[in-house]
Amino acid sequence: MRNPLSEKVVTIKPSGIRKFFDIVSEMKDAISLGVGEPDFDTPWHIRDEGIYSLEKGRTFYTSNSGLKELKTEIANYIERTQGLTYDADHEVIVTVGGSEAIDIALRAMIDEGDEVLIPQPSYVSYEPCAILANARPVIIELKEENEFRLTAQELREAITDQTKILILPFPNNPTGAIMEKKDLEEIAEVIREKDIFVISDEIYAELTFKGKHVSIASLPGMKERTVLINGFSKAYAMTGWRLGYACAPAQIMEQMVKIHQFAIMCAPTTSQYAAVEALRNGDDDVATMREAYNQRRRFLMYSFKEMGIRCFEPYGAFYVFPCIKEFGMTSEEFAERLLAEEKVAVVPGTAFGDCGEGFLRISYAYSLEDLKIALEKIGAFIARLREKK
Amino acid sequence: MREQILAIIEKNSRINIKELAVILGADELTIANELKAMEEEGVICGYHTMIDWEKTSIEKVTALIEVRITPQRNQGYDNIAERIYKYPEVNSVYLISGGYDLLVTLEGKSLKAVSSFVSDKLSTLEGVLSTATHFILKKYKDHGTILAKKYEDTREKVTP
Incomplete structure (x- = not known):
């Protein structure tokens, strides 16, 4: 029999998280700080809209790029948060999570051999998606001394004649780093000068604790070279609804919609109706959750400092992304x-790139009570390690 | 700061000053002063414990009683409300808009104890026109806390 598999797919490494997941799921009583999704339930009024749409029999496909109502709300949201105007009919698409948006944006813009710059540590899907789109991924290793921000110099050094796209993953999973306006202005200058494009993954945009999130698309001359990606998973605790979106210039969007149309058809209808409610009446929920996260964040920072x-x-x-280099173990061994x-x-x-070596990702999408118990255990573990030294 | 402190201690009054200071990013002295000030001003009226008596062997009956009254000259409803709230078995007394005037919640050892309080004490008060007693059969949610079932984390244990 011939080899049924694609060589390209086979060479892609499975996610480093998967391996760890298998070990953890064996342990029934383990406390996990390993989850990349909110601990909150989707606010009830949003769930209720989803249920209502089912009761009303809204169980059909929507148009390929999404419900008009939802695209309009998305455009309104971007306008009120970023001061950016997108045409809901030609510049907005509703996708199956932010992940799909990343995939179709890359596929819409890449030709074989183009280089895609991927700052790491970062979310696990950028590199494989770039490979699947026939791009050559080029990793930029972010540094702890820069608080894991991308600097203009790092960007400049990574750009070649083949560079087409920079993926900009901020606020960042796994480091929690953000890029403030002045940081973005510095790299925007390089981007314009070198004539490259940006896929800006802003899925955590609502979860910043030092001023409001700024999108790179809102800087002068950047809207026309940016695909802005966001979604409902993190801000509204809607991970399981699988709903994200992208905003981009019509020229790029037209091609993204084409791929989406053939590969996906449309994002889940129930989720889209629920999302309309989220954008219309969900601001208070977001603020409440943000405050809860911030309290936990401060608690973790304090605890690590104490340790x-x-x-x-x-x-x-x-x-949070603490450094464990002092213990002379790899991150994997430590974990x-x-x-x-x-x-x-x-x-x-x-799990988020080789340069994540020496660090751990600790999620605070857990109640303070749970975090307290877990941190005590981590403290005990660390004390033992230091004793042996 | 006050609003944040209150939002937290409304849900968890056992949290200590140090913890409050850490999670709010403030210093302990500020928190301690705010708490003290709010206690003195009567903003914070107590640090109660929420108990699901159903789960104990102690018998308790709670009733909501609608009371219609005739307001008194110069006193309005205050005088009669006071005569009601002074009974220790009365949990709360609210002046209500709508079809009746006072909503009284009452805790007693048994249905009989509550009924006799209503018929002997409450109904006979001067100015009370009528009462309607509703017994609570089951508490699903109280003080923003769902009693019917416990939160369960159904997320996958590790996700990217």
Whole structure:
């Protein structure tokens, strides 16, 4: 029999998180700080709209790019948060999560051999999606001393004649880093000068704890070269609804819609109706959740400081990214031993790129009570390690 | 700051000053001063515990009683409300807009104890025109806390 598989797909490494997941799921009583989704339930009024749409029999496809009502609300939202105007009919698409938007944006813009710049540590799907789109992924290793922000110099050094796209993943999973306006202005200059494009993954835009999130698309001359990606998962605790969106210039959007049309048809209808309610009446829910995350973030920062663990202060998403280099173990070893000895699951930084070595991703999408228990256990583990030294 | 402190201690009055300071990013002295000020001003009236008596072996009956009254000259409803709220078995007394005047919640050891309080004490008060007693059969949610079932984390244990 011939080999049924695509060589390209086979060479893609499975997600580093998967391996860890398998170990953790074996342990029934493990406390996990490894989850990349909110602990809150979707606010009831949003769920209720979804249920209502089902009761009303709204169970058909929507138009390919999404419900007109929803696209309009998305355009309104971007306008009121970023001061950016997108045409709901030609510049907005509703996707199956932000992940689909990343995939179709890459496929719409890449030709074989184009280079895609991917700052790491970052979300696990950029590199494989770039490969699947026939791009050559080029990794930019972000540095702890820059608080894991992307600097203009790092960007400039990575750009070649083949560079077409920069993926800009801020607020960042797994580091919690953000890019403030002045940081963005510096890299925007390079982007315009070198004539490249940006896929800006802003899925955690609502979860910043130091001023409001600024989209790079809102800077002068950047809207026309940016695909802005966001979604409902993190802001409204709607991960399971699988709903994201992208805003981009009509020229790019037209091609993205084409891929989406053939591959997906349309995003789930129930989720789209629920999302309309989220954008119309969900601001208070977002504010409440943001405040809860911020309290937990402060608690974790305090706890790590008490333990004497180095940890830069992250101002976005719901992760902290402490450094464990002092223990002379790889991130994976550390995480595995912590799980075996204290039954606390955290994700090794290397799951998000090689340069995550020496760090752990700790999610604070957990109640303060749970975080307290877990942090005590981590403290005990660390004390034992230091004693042995 | 006050609003944030109140939002937290409304849900968890056992949280200590140090913890409050950490999660609000403030110093302990500020928190302690705010708490003290709010206690003195009567903003914070107590640090109660929410108990689901159903789960204990202690018998308790709670009733909501609608009371219609004749307001008194110069006193309005205050005088009669006071005569009602002074009974220790009365949990709360609210002046209500709509079809009746006072909503009284009452806790008693048994249906009989509550009924006799209503018929002997409440109905006979001067100015009380009528009462309607509703017994609580089951509490699903109280003080913003769902009693019917416990939160369960059904998320996958590790996700990207």
